[in-house]
Amino acid sequence: MRERATTAADHLTDEELFALAVPPAGVPEALPRHLSECLRCSRALADWKGAVRDLGDEGEEALASRSAQEWRAVEDATLTAVGRQGSPGRGRRRRLSWALPAAAALLLGALLLTGRNSSARIESGSDDTASFSAQDRADDALLRDVDRLASGDETPGGWGALAPDPSAVDSAAAPEGRS
Amino acid sequence: MKLLAGALLFVALAPASLASPPQLPEGKWWKRPRLAAEINLTDDQAREIESIFSRTRPELIDRKAELEKRQGELQDALDANADRRTISTKVEAVENARAGLQKARILMVLDMKQVLKPDQWDRLVRMREQLRERRIDRLERFRERRMDRRP
Numbered sequence: 179m180r181e182r183a184t185t186a187a188d189h190l191t192d193e194e195l196f197a198l199a200v201p202p203a204g205v206p207e208a209l210p211r212h213l214s215e216c217l218r219c220s221r222a223l224a225d226w227k228g229a230v231r232d233l234g235d236e237g238e239e240a241l242a243s244r245s246a247q248e249w250r251a252v253e254d255a256t257l258t259a260v261g262r263q264g265s266p267g268r269g270r271r272r273r274l275s276w277a278l279p280a281a282a283a284l285l286l287g288a289l290l291l292t293g294r295n296s297s298a299r300i301e302s303g304s305d306d307t308a309s310f311s312a313q314d315r316a317d318d319a320l321l322r323d324v325d326r327l328a329s330g331d332e333t334p335g336g337w338g339a340l341a342p343d344p345s346a347v348d349s350a351a352a353p354e355g356r357s
Numbered sequence: 358m359k360l361l362a363g364a365l366l367f368v369a370l371a372p373a374s375l376a377s378p379p380q381l382p383e384g385k386w387w388k389r390p391r392l393a394a395e396i397n398l399t400d401d402q403a404r405e406i407e408s409i410f411s412r413t414r415p416e417l418i419d420r421k422a423e424l425e426k427r428q429g430e431l432q433d434a435l436d437a438n439a440d441r442r443t444i445s446t447k448v449e450a451v452e453n454a455r456a457g458l459q460k461a462r463i464l465m466v467l468d469m470k471q472v473l474k475p476d477q478w479d480r481l482v483r484m485r486e487q488l489r490e491r492r493i494d495r496l497e498r499f500r501e502r503r504m505d506r507r508p
Contacts, residue, residue, distance in 0.1 A: 327458060
């Protein structure tokens, strides 16, 4: 990857990065050639994927029981948090380094809140890990890690994150947007 | 003749071996009350599956550690701008370690499959697929709503 070989005009927009992180219908889109040449965009995409994973990966069975309204509330909170802070692309990485975890934390907080509000439903029929022992939780985490690692789906620790941190480049000459 | 039969068998089985590995619900699914109820998992079956996992756990831990170690070495080589041959070797080591982990995982899943009745297995795989589709739907909805909010 050669950051210097690309121009600012080539950098992917937020929308392009988001479309790559959350492809329509879950079908991966072809990666733009630019990604293989630009450290900043590849890291930004890794950031987006990490944020999206936080959205979709926690306690599938439990989350599946949320009502549409609960989901909408959670999505609103996440979108607001992400929107308020900008997004990972376009030289905003430094700010997003804490904004996306904050959005994810907000999301999980909202999930816990809605979970508490609908605890009766969860106890009566939904699935959770409340009955798990400490060992079960450790085993559960191990199995999830194994699934992810074995499949090669390791964002944010995958190939995108193998590149050197481009923050030094960002801080030196990052354009604020696609110019 | 045996060689020919073996070759034919290999060709016949090749598509199956190239197929994606069996996907089950994530984590310790057999301990999840709703999942267990959905497939009518008996206590005996749950115990047996737990036993299979317990037997495999040390290997999973070791192979996961091995993979992470190799990934770390590759990362170090990349950070140090190592030469192409070195990187190539490190990448191979990572992928070999990954293959080892995948093999251990698949064999564990196959052992678990033997414990379940065919309809239980089918339901479990179907549930995994439904969960995956729900996740994709959620992400897709999230994506569309974000796109709608574009200035």
